[in-house]
Every structure is written in C-alpha cells, then in structure tokens.
Amino acid sequence: MPQKIAAGNWKMNGTQASLSEIQAIAEAAQESPCSTILCPPAHLLHRAAKLAGPLAIGGQNCHHAPSGAFTGDISAAQLADCGASYVILGHSERREGYGESDSLVRAKAQAALQSGLTPIICLGESQEQRAAGQALEVVLAQLSGSLPDDAQVIIAYEPIWAIGTGLVPTVAEITEVHDALRAQLHAIFGAAGQEISILYGGSVKPSNAQEIFAITHVNGALVGGASLKAEDFLPIMRSLAES
Numbered sequence: 296m297p298q299k300i301a302a303g304n305w306k307m308n309g310t311q312a313s314l315s316e317i318q319a320i321a322e323a324a325q326e327s328p329c330s331t332i333l334c335p336p337a338h339l340l341h342r343a344a345k346l347a348g349p350l351a352i353g354g355q356n357c358h359h360a361p362s363g364a365f366t367g368d369i370s371a372a373q374l375a376d377c378g379a380s381y382v383i384l385g386h387s388e389r390r391e392g393y394g395e396s397d398s399l400v401r402a403k404a405q406a407a408l409q410s411g412l413t414p415i416i417c418l419g420e421s422q423e424q425r426a427a428g429q430a431l432e433v434v435l436a437q438l439s440g441s442l443p444d445d446a447q448v449i450i451a452y453e454p455i456w457a458i459g460t461g462l463v464p465t466v467a468e469i470t471e472v473h474d475a476l477r478a479q480l481h482a483i484f485g486a487a488g489q490e491i492s493i494l495y496g497g498s499v500k501p502s503n504a505q506e507i508f509a510i511t512h513v514n515g516a517l518v519g520g521a522s523l524k525a526e527d528f529l530p531i532m533r534s535l536a537e538s
C-alpha cells in the first residue's frame with residue numbers, strides 16, 4: 296500500500312516568525328499515523344529540520360548538478376545538508392515560470408536520488424489543455440518524461456488551473472487522472488509502481504479534504520496556501536488519517 300502523505304509547500308512565504316507554525320505541525324505529526332512533509336523556503340530549512348521530529352522536511356527545487364558556478368541555486372546535496380529528505384520538482388510555477396522541461400525535471404530527480412532525497416514530482420494540465428480534452432495525454436507525457444530510473448518517488452497531480460484559485464476538479468476528473476497515473480506507474484515500475492504515493496494538489500482546504508481523500512488512488516495531498524497555518528493544515532492531516 297502506498298504511504299498516506301500530507302505535504303505542505305510554503306512556496307516563497309514565511310520568515311523566522313513562522314517557525315512556531317512548523318513547531319505546531321511537527322507536534323501534530325507526532326500523533327499522526329500518516330507521513331507529514333513540510334517544504335518551507337530554503338532559508339528556514341535548517342531550523343525547520345531541527346524542530347521537525349517525525350515531520351519530514353523538503354526543499355522546493357534543486358539544481359541538477361552536484362555543485363558549480365550556478366549563482367542563486369541550491370544542490371540536492373545542500374538540501375540534504377540542511378536536513379531535508381524530500382524535494383519538490385517540476386512544480387508548474389517552475390515549469391511555466393522558468394521554462395523547466397520534463398528532461399530537466401528528470402535530471403533533477405536523478406540528482407535528488409543520488410543525494411538521498413525523495414523527489415516529489417509535480418504534473419498538471421492547463422485550463423486550455425483540459426478544455427481541449429488533452430488533460431490525460433499531457434499529464435501522462437509529463438510523467439514519462441520526468442520520472443527518474445528509480446521508483447523511490449512521490450507523484451503530485453496538480454492541475455494548474457486549480458492552484459491557488461479555489462477551483463477544484465470534480466471527483467470524476469481527479470479519479471480519471473489518478474487511475475491513469477497508477478496504471479502507468481505500474482506499467483513502468485511493476486509492483487514497485489503500486490507503492491508510489493500519488494498526491495492531489497490544488498486548492499485543498501479543510502472543507503474539501505475529506506471528499507478528495509476518499510478518491511481511489513489519492514494517497515494524500517500537496518497543499519499550498521492551507522499549509523501556511525497549523526490551524527488550516529492540521530484538519531487536513533486529520534482528514535487524511537481518517538480516510
């Protein structure tokens with residue numbers, strides 16, 4: 296059975312004053328039967344990792360090279376050095392904002408694995424692609440192009456149009472994509488593909504988490520805005536535990 300995972304992506308939000316939220320989430324993670332991962336901005340990683348206990352810490356991106364003249368970047372080994380054990384890769388805000396391709400995401404995933412990090416690989420279609428009936432085709436192509444050689448990954452399906460908008464796909468739309476992802480992971484990795492957690496992301500809130508977690512092959516969530524405050528994230532963690 297894939298692990299149930301509640302993951303939070305703080306994006307470019309948070310200062311040292313936010314460490315109290317991480318502390319509260321870490322305390323709740325101690326009681327949770329599920330895995331909890333928090334991906335704060337890079338400047339908080341080291342202090343967050345010290346607070347974390349059973350809460351795992353992740354980066355939000357890494358370079359594909361182990362080191363070198365890449366001003367402003369961070370390597371997978373440096374994330375691990377801060378205490379991270381996961382890294383989000385291929386988020387649509389990087390695919391779209393910085394032109395990251397599937398092959399670059401794949402190279403980053405390989406680099407992450409070499410440094411002992413588990414990549415959380417994000418996939419998702421735009422509103423135009425969904426309207427054109429291309430959602431499945433787009434997401435499955437991203438999966439094939441972005442996966443590393445090893446099955447030690449987490450997948451996050453995040454329709455771009457659902458991120459930060461309050462719009463959420465229907466249960467049938469999420470089901471269709473997660474079923475297809477599960478089948479493709481099985482086809483690629485065999486039995487190991489059945490163990491890969493597939494998260495849903497995009498406007499997950501305490502109010503809709505229960506319905507989303509009831510969907511077959513939804514093994515948790517990658518949460519943006521509602522992970523910034525423990526008072527929002529804890530009910531999502533509880534819904535996952537009860538699912």
Ligand SMILES: O=C[C@H](O)COP(=O)(O)O
Pocket residue numbers: 304386453457458459460496497498499517518519520521
């Ligand atoms: O990585 C997280 C996603 O982009 C979802 O963000 P959101 O929960 O604010 O819609």
